[in-house]
Structures are given as structure tokens and as C-alpha cells.
Amino acid sequence: MIKILVVEDDVYLREELVTAFTRKGYHAMGISSFAAPEQEILTQSPSLVVLDLNLPGKSGFELCKWLKARASFPILILTARDTLEDELAAIGLGADDYLTKPCHPDRLAARAKRLLQTYGKFKNIIQAGGLSLDTDTYKLLYKERYILLPDTEGKILRLLMEKHPSLTSRSELLTYVWGTEEYTDENILQVNMTRLRKNLGVIGLGEIVKTVWGQGYCLEVTGL
Incomplete structure (x- = not known):
């Protein structure tokens, strides 16, 4: 089953996103602790990560770079940071797509679907830790x-x-x-x-x- 992991520290938004993806037929979940998010993300072995940039502790930029060096799943940035500079920085660190908040759930789901299809065409990857x-x-x-x-x-x-x-x-x-x-x-x-x-x-x-x-x-x- 396709698993989407939401990395968002706003508990209400995280729950909304998980619910929106679940309604689209995905297995969706979020992480609630940001003490060591890298290991929790890898342990979950997601098919796709929706990642905020403004996080407590390690920033989304740092997480994106760290994850891309160690994993093969796509990363979709969803953030309130709407400058071109931030978008280019995230893409340069390996992010596969970049959306700004507020974002319509259908737009987010469509972008996620596109990334999953793109990765599915070229890779047959399984992950553990x-x-x-x-x-x-x-x-x-x-x-x-x-x-x-x-x-x-x-x-x-x-x-x-x-x-x-x-x-x-x-x-x-x-x-x-x-x-x-x-x-x-x-x-x-x-x-x-x-x-x-x-x-x-x-x-x-x-x-x-x-x-x-x-x-x-x-x-x-x-x-x-």
C-alpha cells in the first residue's frame, strides 16, 4: 500500500492533511515528535513525504538534504514560505515539488499522485529503516x-x-x-x-x- 508521511508540526494542519490523503485512498500518517525526525521518517519507509520547512529543531531544508542522501522516496515541500529564493533552495537540496500554504487538498493530492507515478515509472524501490x-x-x-x-x-x-x-x-x-x-x-x-x-x-x-x-x-x- 502507498504510504504518505506528513512532516508538519502544526497538529491541526497535520491531521487535516492526513485525513485528506486518507480520503483519497492512501495510507497516510504524520509524525508528532521532532526530537529525531530523521530516524522516524526512515523507519516508517514512506512512499512519499510531505515536508514543512519551518519545523522545531532541524529545519525542513536540513531534513530534505539529509533524507535525499539516504532514501529514494519523493519529497513534496508544503510551506508558508513563498519566496522564489526558498523554493530554489529546496529544489537545490533535492525536493521534488514545492507548494505554498494554504493549498487546496485536491491540488496537493494531484501533485502527490504525479510524483508517485513518476517514481513508479522509473523505480521499484522498497525501504526498511x-x-x-x-x-x-x-x-x-x-x-x-x-x-x-x-x-x-x-x-x-x-x-x-x-x-x-x-x-x-x-x-x-x-x-x-x-x-x-x-x-x-x-x-x-x-x-x-x-x-x-x-x-x-x-x-x-x-x-x-x-x-x-x-x-x-x-x-x-x-x-x-
């Missing part, structure tokens, strides 16, 4: 680093990311990656998990795949 995985190429992006994973390891990581934060069972992995859990060498999953962890270690992520003994595997990406 600070990780972004292109499911066509199995290119994994983390901060400014990336790695191209072999198909089998890419499929394993994809399922772990899609199921995150839930646990993925051994049976689910065998069926997803190899088509069946029957007649499959019981060591094949362990061998490929070892290879995946080794490759993830190249970009500093060797410890994120956790084994839950007797149950399966999960990702530990909190704080990334």
Missing part, C-alpha cells in the same frame, strides 16, 4: 554507499525488508526464493545467509540480519 533496495537490480543503497547483490541474496533481503519489522520464517524464505521448502538442501539457506551478511558487511551492515533461533530471521535497522 535507512535501507533502500531496487527490486529490479538488487542494488542496495545505504547512506552514500551501495552494493549490488546477487539474485539469491537480493531475494532474501527483499523478503526480509518487505516483512520488516516482523520476523520471516525459514519456510517463507525457502518458498519465496527457491519456490518450495521440499526437496531443498537444509543448508542452502544458511549458506546464502552467510554470503548475504558478508556482502552487507562491505557497506557496514554485516550485523543487521538477525537469527531468531527456532523461528527464522529478521532485520535490525533501528537507528540506521
Whole structure:
């Protein structure tokens, strides 16, 4: 499901925006704490972020720059700052669109839809925490680093990311990656998990795949 995350400190406006997107059929939510908004945004793995510029603590400009260096979702600026200078600054930091308040909900929804369609045409990205995985190429992006994973390891990581934060069972992995859990060498999953962890270690992520003994595997990406 498409998830839209509203980063707005005005509680009433935030609720209005969440309601407006929900009525359009999206899964919409807002963040209410701005002590560490970067991590909360990445943890939510949104399809699109609607971002205000005047925020407590770190500004929307700073957040936009930080997020664009680490994630692949579009960012739509919605702000009361209506100068050309501010708009150009935001676009220069990676913002994908810029709208000023007050903005009609239909206009906002139309711009959001356009961005989602544009990104959908060129990217098939899934996210978990600070990780972004292109499911066509199995290119994994983390901060400014990336790695191209072999198909089998890419499929394993994809399922772990899609199921995150839930646990993925051994049976689910065998069926997803190899088509069946029957007649499959019981060591094949362990061998490929070892290879995946080794490759993830190249970009500093060797410890994120956790084994839950007797149950399966999960990702530990909190704080990334």
C-alpha cells in the first residue's frame, strides 16, 4: 500500500492533511515528535513525504538534504514560505515539488499522485529503516554507499525488508526464493545467509540480519 508521511508540526494542519490523503485512498500518517525526525521518517519507509520547512529543531531544508542522501522516496515541500529564493533552495537540496500554504487538498493530492507515478515509472524501490533496495537490480543503497547483490541474496533481503519489522520464517524464505521448502538442501539457506551478511558487511551492515533461533530471521535497522 502507498504510504504518505506528513512532516508538519502544526497538529491541526497535520491531521487535516492526513485525513485528506486518507480520503483519497492512501495510507497516510504524520509524525508528532521532532526530537529525531530523521530516524522516524526512515523507519516508517514512506512512499512519499510531505515536508514543512519551518519545523522545531532541524529545519525542513536540513531534513530534505539529509533524507535525499539516504532514501529514494519523493519529497513534496508544503510551506508558508513563498519566496522564489526558498523554493530554489529546496529544489537545490533535492525536493521534488514545492507548494505554498494554504493549498487546496485536491491540488496537493494531484501533485502527490504525479510524483508517485513518476517514481513508479522509473523505480521499484522498497525501504526498511535507512535501507533502500531496487527490486529490479538488487542494488542496495545505504547512506552514500551501495552494493549490488546477487539474485539469491537480493531475494532474501527483499523478503526480509518487505516483512520488516516482523520476523520471516525459514519456510517463507525457502518458498519465496527457491519456490518450495521440499526437496531443498537444509543448508542452502544458511549458506546464502552467510554470503548475504558478508556482502552487507562491505557497506557496514554485516550485523543487521538477525537469527531468531527456532523461528527464522529478521532485520535490525533501528537507528540506521
